[in-house]
Amino acid sequence: DAGVTQSPTHLIKTRGQQVTLRCSPKSGHDTVSWYQQALGQGPQFIFQYYEEEERQRGNFPDRFSGHQFPNYSSELNVNALLLGDSALYLCASSLRRATNEKLFFGSGTQLSVL
Amino acid sequence: AQTVTQSQPEMSVQEAETVTLSCTYDTSESNYYLFWYKQPPSRQMILVIRQEAYKQQNATENRFSVNFQKAAKSFSLKISDSQLGDTAMYFCAFMSGSARQLTFGSGTQLTVLP
Numbered sequence: 001d002a003g004v005t006q007s008p009t010h011l012i013k014t015r016g017q018q019v020t021l022r023c024s025p026k027s028g029h030d031t032v033s034w035y036q037q038a039l040g041q042g043p044q045f046i047f048q049y050y051e052e053e054e055r056q057r058g059n060f061p062d063r064f065s066g067h068q069f070p071n072y073s074s075e076l077n078v079n080a081l082l083l084g085d086s087a088l089y090l091c092a093s094s095l096r097r098a099t100n101e102k103l104f105f106g107s108g109t110q111l112s113v114l
Numbered sequence: 115a116q117t118v119t120q121s122q123p124e125m126s127v128q129e130a131e132t133v134t135l136s137c138t139y140d141t142s143e144s145n146y147y148l149f150w151y152k153q154p155p156s157r158q159m160i161l162v163i164r165q166e167a168y169k170q171q172n173a174t175e176n177r178f179s180v181n182f183q184k185a186a187k188s189f190s191l192k193i194s195d196s197q198l199g200d201t202a203m204y205f206c207a208f209m210s211g212s213a214r215q216l217t218f219g220s221g222t223q224l225t226v227l228p
Binding site for chain 2: 035041043044090092103107108
């Protein structure tokens with residue numbers, strides 16, 4: 001049973017560029033959440049997707065957008081990259097109807113903006 | 115808005131000894147969940163233990179247990195018989211019953227010494 005998989009593992013971009021990160025949820029899960037983890041800090045919630053729609057959003061600018069596909073996989077897009085966007089981006093999946101509130105995380109994508 | 119505070123940036127413990135990691139949180143909600151996650155150098159966030167706020171009994175998972183003091187809004191993690199593999203960053207996290215997003219603390223780096 002595959003867990004949450006994210007690609008790519010590492011990514012280097014320059015300021016002003018655009019980037020797309022990808023996430024495949026754990027088998028059987030239908031909800032995907034994205035988190036940003038800056039160096040030395042705890043992860044911060046970006047947004048959550050369920051049934052191909054953004055359901056919740058954290059305090060992130062519109063430069064951060066996402067998408068969920070019919071197979072439940074998800075993409076995180078960041079436009080007009082800033083140096084401050086350098087971070088580990090974590091994807092987490094869960095089952096909407098589950099009552100145990102457990103999220104399963106991937107190993108993340110390390111984004112460096114130069 | 116909820117906040118989670120971890121006041122111990124770093125801790126160390128001798129192998130086979132017991133260590134306690136502290137966490138406090140602030141919320142006005144009555145229905146919520148609390149978690150401890152472990153993040154080893156592999157960067158994957160691994161769920162250690164989970165507590166429902168409505169349960170008075172403290173959660174236990176093998177060598178890991180929590181001391182949940184609801185009135186004091188305190189949620190500490192006790193690791194018994196510490197092992198070298200317990201070395202990692204530990205994050206305390208909060209999830210409200212109405213919004214399935216995690217709010218993380220800043221983390222505690224735990225080092226188990228041989």
